[in-house]
Amino acid sequence: MMCVWAGVAEVRFTFTRHGETHTFNLATVSSGTYGRDITLMGYKIELLDLSPYPGLPPTTPPSNEIKVKVKITKL
Numbered sequence: 001m002m003c004v005w006a007g008v009a010e011v012r013f014t015f016t017r018h019g020e021t022h023t024f025n026l027a028t029v030s031s032g033t034y035g036r037d038i039t040l041m042g043y044k045i046e047l048l049d050l051s052p053y054p055g056l057p058p059t060t061p062p063s064n065e066i067k068v069k070v071k072i073t074k075l
Helices: none
Strands: 002-007 009-018 020-027 037-040 043-051 067-074
Touching: 009 043, 020 037, 020 043
Parallel strands: none
Antiparallel strands: 002 009, 009 020, 037 043, 043 067
C-alpha cells in the first residue's frame, strides 16, 4: 500500500489464470489515472474496501493489519 495523497491509496494485485499472470493497481478513489476496477481475462475485478483507510501523515501499517475487500465477477 502506498498513500499518494490524503484519502487515496493504491493496492497492487497479481491475477493468474491458466498460467497467464497480470499485475495491476486498483485505487480507493476512481479519478484520472486511478481506477477502482479493471476488466481482465473475462473478469471484472473491483476494489470495494481497504482498511485501515489511508490518512495523514501517510504511513504504511504492518502487513498483517491491512485488509482489502474485492469483488470478482465473471463476465
